[in-house]
Amino acid sequence: MQKRSLEFTVGIFMVMGIVALVLMAFRVSGLSVSDAGDTYTVKAHFENLGGLNDRAKVSMAGVTIGRVTNIYLDKDWYSAVVEMEINKDVDNLSIDTSAAILTAGLLGEKYIGLTVGAETDFLKDGDWIEDTQSAIVLEELIGRFLFNKAEEG
């Protein structure tokens, strides 16, 4: 009898652990079952990333549709290459879609914003986005502003 209750309590303990894990997965991290694996990868060259990180959001019209998975330097072109995973259900991005590095708020995190083009062919796994716009770097902006002012003056 006493042994049974011991096993029962340990069982409850295990169940609590599993419940906690499930809560973590679905309630806290918002994991949805269809999330994993159902993505395809596209790549893009950027002149300057200006602080874009791995795992940054990729969004279109303000809706998150993917994440940055890898960032590296293209040694031939001295430019940055960004690989991003796009959710499979967003499979109708035209091949002339443009990508820009944007900032959430004035000082917020960097993310990639996609704007769809006019072509009827769609991007497939491993394709490159040709039309890209680099991050706005505050120092460059100020520098250019001062330079213009000096020219005017």
Added chain:
Amino acid sequence: MAAEQAYVSIRDLTFSRGERLIYDGLSVDFPKGKITAIMGPSGTGKTTLLRLIGGQLLPDSGSIVVAGQEVPKLKRQQLFELRKQKMGMLFQTGALFTDLNVFDNVAFPLRTHTDLPESMIRDLVLMKLEAVGLRGARDLNPAELSGGMARRVALARSIAMDPELIMYDEPFTGLDPISMGMIVKLIRCLNKALGLTSLLVSHDVEESCSIADYLCLVSGGKVIGFGTPNELMHDGNDEVRQFLRGEPDGPVPFHYPADDYRNDILAGGEG
């Protein structure tokens, strides 16, 4: 004595703990089927000898043969096998498992080492408990037992696997006369009934002499006397006799070695 077969045979045993030499070329045979009491002054490492025989400690050199097997040379697995089949040990405190009750304590070696069905284990355990007179205490926890009862349960546990050699570590220490009498009787009966070889470590001269077939006196890392109690009482050397009769002064001096008392006192003034 020479005609008797030795169950445990020790040759040229040397053992030291740290800097201290405990055994220095000790050699002794413990005859099969007899009770041998190992006696000696405190701190001579009598318990250590049991641990060496049990393989819990390794000697610096020398050989220890138990049932034809050289204990220090055995691999871990073989050693466990030997202990399981041939050895039992009764610890001074009983060493019952505190989280198991009396029944489960005695059943522990059987459950661990055999695949016997539970009903048979029950029969065996009750048999062993009956032998030590504690069948009625099977549901008690070790904490509820008196010192003497705990030792009897431990005895039942150590004979659970029917060993050939049983070692008692200070079985009489800290017991009231009645419990002591029970243990003495049990040791004698078990030895007779099961044909065990018993080794007994103790400093209780009277009790040991009453049940032991042989006495083995150890002092200064060597055996200083081996024989039946009667032989030793009468023919042993001075040190043996001093120990057995409990004389305060003799070959083992009352005084710890020191300078001449008179000189020492006088030297104090110069300090």
Added chain:
Amino acid sequence: MDRIRTLGRTGIGMIESLGASSMLLWNSLMWGGPGSAGFGDLVKQLFSVGVRSLSIITVAGFFVGMVLGLQGYTILVDFGSEAALGTLVSLTLLRELGPVVTALLFAGRAGSALTAEIGLMKATEQLSAMEMMGVDPLKRVITPRLWAGMISMPILALIFSTVGIWGGAFVAVDMLGIDDGAYWGNMQASVTFYNDVVKGIIKSLAFGWVVTWIAVYQGYASMPTSEGIGKATTQTVVIASLAVLGLDFVLTAVMFGGV
């Protein structure tokens, strides 16, 4: 000269006990999986190691979560970004406080109990008695305790974080009036399962392993006297806590980058 000798001896002693404890770990894990001493023993240990720590973990988790909610609120409200409170509470708990505080409490509650129990078994010659019965005390005593510690710790840490997040929600939503949707929505947007939840679990696994390892070794190697057991128990809590904090830095650096 004497001081140098003492230093050298201490150093050698430390390396010796590291070696001895590694051998203990190796021998007890190599010779058996979680159920090698019988499934019953593992369950018994899970009870005394895991279930008995549950109340302290739950209460501590709830309070830590509430404090995080309050403190975070007073800071975030200055920037007008109190909506990010859910993110702050959940990430802090999942990545850091959950595993670390649980491990520290675990060392104090379960670790010290393990050391004292094993030390007492040694002092009362129960371990010797087991050896003389031909039963390996490593397998029978140490292995189930090690496994129980390693299994319990991640569960406890998860429960701690969960309770903490709900504690934070209690303060944020019910007491401070932050929008319910903002608290959970921002949390879900920024917490990722693999990067935050799973890495937190990995941390707590590592901590559970280290704490239990130190606890059983301290018990197994303790001087078999009441003084020795007391000392070993203190040692367990001190060494295990330091080990957890040190290991936490290493794991954070490796998993969350930056170094």
